[in-house]
Amino acid sequence: MPIPLVSQPSPGPSAHSLVKLSGVGIARSGRWLVRDVDLEVRRGEIVTLIGPNGSGKSTVAKAAIGVHAPDEGRVVRQAGMRIGYVPQRMAVDPTLPLTVERLLCLTDTLRPAEVHAALALVGIPQLARAQVHRLSGGEFQRALLARAIARRPDLLVLDEPLQGVDFTGEVALYELIVRIRDETGCGILLVSHDLHVVMAQTDTVVCLNGHVCCRGSPQSVSRSPEYLALFGPRAAQTLAIYSHHHDHTHLDDGRVRLADGTITDGEDHHHGHGHGHEHPHEHPHGGA
Amino acid sequence: MLDDFFARALVAGIGIAIAAAPLGCFVVWRRMAYFGDTMAHSALLGIALSLLLGAQPMLGVFAVAALVSAALLLLARRASLSTDALLGILSHSTLAAGLVMVALMTSVRIDLLSLLFGDILAVTRFDLAVIYGGGAIVLVGIGGLWRRLLADTVSTELAQAEGLRPEGTRLAFMLLMALVIAIAMKIVGILLITSLLIIPAATARRFAGGPERMAVLAACAGVVAVVAGLFGSLRWDTPSGPSIVVAALALFLASLLVPRPRSLA
Numbered sequence: 001m002p003i004p005l006v007s008q009p010s011p012g013p014s015a016h017s018l019v020k021l022s023g024v025g026i027a028r029s030g031r032w033l034v035r036d037v038d039l040e041v042r043r044g045e046i047v048t049l050i051g052p053n054g055s056g057k058s059t060v061a062k063a064a065i066g067v068h069a070p071d072e073g074r075v076v077r078q079a080g081m082r083i084g085y086v087p088q089r090m091a092v093d094p095t096l097p098l099t100v101e102r103l104l105c106l107t108d109t110l111r112p113a114e115v116h117a118a119l120a121l122v123g124i125p126q127l128a129r130a131q132v133h134r135l136s137g138g139e140f141q142r143a144l145l146a147r148a149i150a151r152r153p154d155l156l157v158l159d160e161p162l163q164g165v166d167f168t169g170e171v172a173l174y175e176l177i178v179r180i181r182d183e184t185g186c187g188i189l190l191v192s193h194d195l196h197v198v199m200a201q202t203d204t205v206v207c208l209n210g211h212v213c214c215r216g217s218p219q220s221v222s223r224s225p226e227y228l229a230l231f232g233p234r235a236a237q238t239l240a241i242y243s244h245h246h247d248h249t250h251l252d253d254g255r256v257r258l259a260d261g262t263i264t265d266g267e268d269h270h271h272g273h274g275h276g277h278e279h280p281h282e283h284p285h286g287g288a
Numbered sequence: 289m290l291d292d293f294f295a296r297a298l299v300a301g302i303g304i305a306i307a308a309a310p311l312g313c314f315v316v317w318r319r320m321a322y323f324g325d326t327m328a329h330s331a332l333l334g335i336a337l338s339l340l341l342g343a344q345p346m347l348g349v350f351a352v353a354a355l356v357s358a359a360l361l362l363l364a365r366r367a368s369l370s371t372d373a374l375l376g377i378l379s380h381s382t383l384a385a386g387l388v389m390v391a392l393m394t395s396v397r398i399d400l401l402s403l404l405f406g407d408i409l410a411v412t413r414f415d416l417a418v419i420y421g422g423g424a425i426v427l428v429g430i431g432g433l434w435r436r437l438l439a440d441t442v443s444t445e446l447a448q449a450e451g452l453r454p455e456g457t458r459l460a461f462m463l464l465m466a467l468v469i470a471i472a473m474k475i476v477g478i479l480l481i482t483s484l485l486i487i488p489a490a491t492a493r494r495f496a497g498g499p500e501r502m503a504v505l506a507a508c509a510g511v512v513a514v515v516a517g518l519f520g521s522l523r524w525d526t527p528s529g530p531s532i533v534v535a536a537l538a539l540f541l542a543s544l545l546v547p548r549p550r551s552l553a
Contacts, residue, residue, distance in 0.1 A: 066449065090445070090446070093318075098498070103442070106438065107435065107446075107447070107450050
């Protein structure tokens, strides 16, 4: 195991693995975007992936759902699993006339009642007949979330689903995500760029920066008076703090050396590091 | 009725307009106008090659257009040049190569102008059969691809995440494009085929609330343009392709004067 585990979530005996990444690396034009990633999402579990911009969070999420094939390592998905995916960036060409209802039915045949239930769940029932390219950023995110939910997925992958959503909306959407998990028992992989505040119900937080820097479970915000004052009591139920326990650092010149001593910017940079991972090592760290 | 060359041209043109409309919508949505142009320009090379080999011209056009689109997909995957530059290279070099080959073939007399701009005198009964047979394949094909191609057009990643295989769908779409170009060539001419794909779709956009409706409206606009253009071509003795395109443009401009339906504004 190359990455020291701070704490492992208790999977429980009935836990069912939906997707498991083992030693996954993804390279583009001769450069490793991420390497050596181990990650598992089980049924009923919420895994939050955090890390600075460009740390490879979306890449890992895409590897998990099969959009990117791994260049090394293995991705095992449960056979016949239904995936609901909300991509980070997506724009519908304005020349394509598309209503929100139609967006929901793009790949699935849904009954009108199912469409409206999903839209009501995310709080935009009035937008069913609105043209997609006229929605605001937050409305569009909600429509995509409704679409992912309406498919009744086994695995829900949400890549920064809170873009363009205000703070109250954010808390409400987190509550909704937990509700979906509780009601359907699906597994959820959530990508967030917030390095410190995560969803309270998260079972495992994985901090990524070209590789897995650390992982663990979050601590409730309610335990920290400062955060409690900042977010208010309702948010304290929904949000949690994740404290990082890194055994390595990343240097200031933007390079990230992986656990096996390679450097992700493509330059071959040999260091006096052995390839064993028993000892903590210093990492070149791009100040994010 | 089909004994009359003009009736044959009308029937052919209407068939082409209907088959081209749904593909034209995808060309607009996927921003593939230049791609379509490149495939169409390669048609002359296809004609030259089929004359050389003694094959059916439409077959040669289809084969070369399909090859060019496959070459583009492969080149775009590995080359350091942008797709835009690749399209520019292929579009003009295939047209130029076709022109050079036709010029070199002194044994065959070819009416170059009618190939480039269409000719209403050129439609035979056999052409009609090919146009309607090919058109039917295009409509059935695009109907079968519709949902998957639309999902891929909205978001490739979403389509992939939900278990669709966009590459195969795109390849099938390219083949349908090649087929439309092959059957549209006689009436519209090589240089102007893309406009029959794009202008009716652009005209339909303002009045459509959904993708299917846009395709149907584009077909209507295309048929009107073809009929008006062919009558103009007959009346003023102008080449059929440019006449149809001018009619399509006039319809597009006129549509801008009509206020948009309130629900779509």
